[in-house]
Amino acid sequence: MSTDYQQAREALGARLRELRFSCPDGRLTGQHLAQRLDWPGSKVSKLENGKQTATPEDLRAWADATGQPDVYPELASRLAGFESHIRSWRRALANGFKPVHESLSMEIDRSTEIRVWEEAVIVGLVQTPEYARHVIRRYSDLLGPASDVEDAVRARIKRQEWLYQPGRKLHVLLWEAALRSLICPPSVLAAQLDRLAGLIGMDTIELGIIPFAASVKIVPANGFWVLDDRLVVAEDWHAELWLDDADNIALYMKVWQTLRESAVYGADAANIINAARRALNSH
Structure with missing residues (x-):
């Protein structure tokens, strides 16, 4: 709490x-x-x-x-x-990034089904260590320097063990922008996209991509996680929101389902990832 x-x-x-x-x-x-x-x-x-x-x-x-x-x-x-648990970044990060990662990891460990929407970054549960390192450093530059970036990277990668446990299911929705945002060097993003493409077909992961050209019924913004229909975790610049009331959970599930209608899967998703990968050759 x-x-x-x-x-x-x-x-x-x-x-x-x-x-x-x-x-x-x-x-x-x-x-x-x-x-x-x-x-x-x-x-x-x-x-x-x-x-x-x-x-x-x-x-x-x-x-x-x-x-x-x-x-x-x-x-x-x-x-x-x-009813909204507002976790101020300034307060939460007073002891570094690692405790923040571990707090969410405890909730992930309790979950059997997770839905994630991200509009501009690859989901943490499928990040490569190098990509995660650059993302965490960007937040450190913004919110204040942290001395435990490497501890936070290890905590984020350890969290991915969840994907390999029986009975778990991760549903990921990404906007195409997440595949192209150069929050890291092109070589790091290329390796991340290779990892992402390799996850397609894995039985514990459902990966959907919303193409730039797709017709959308809602603005593709505001990344969030829904854990087992019992908790929503949404990030803003000033704070992380933990929402556990039924009305808010129902709203975020409705947003999820609306976004999902615009996504492509399987070979179509792989084609979009590969196109973003090829585009990196020009950098």
Whole structure:
């Protein structure tokens, strides 16, 4: 659970405690409130101390039981605000890149099916070490120098062991731009494209490419991962978002399916990769 998320949960708990103290018919003890709500006394304590995430029903019951039903919309808004786990890059990278990679790796290890969309970079789970090194260094240049780039590269490559475990399936969608973005030297990209072409037909990977010329029903932007229909991880320049509420997961799945309609697979995907590979000869 992210630090930002936990801080938001604790702030909501403090607000709930304020409502218990300011009850119109007199300050309530935690035990008295629990009795009104027919809850275990420990639940009141956990909610107030940020040890348990409230549901919308919990918040409505709390507002009603403290005689302040009008405050429910505020509480619901606070809850909605941290359904997105915002992992600030500045904070997350304070200890280097490796812990960030390991955090996502733990979620990947828990997953059996992963869907990834990337519009401008090759997916980390299929990157070569040299390509990964250049990508991580680019982020290090932007977000602040890191001393553990090589540790991060090793962590990213180790993550790829997931692909070779029984019962796993990776669905990758790439925009053609990802095949041509020179975020690394042409020779490094060439090796990466060779690796990508070699994955076509592998039983644990489904690789789709959206050609530049394809008709698309949605703007091909904003890379994201969907893990087992239980978690979405999306990156922005300032932060990484971890979304685990049903509505957001359903939205990202709809985006995925819409993008998928424009993709080509198999030999057609290989042709696009090979064309991008040949284009590197001019560099």
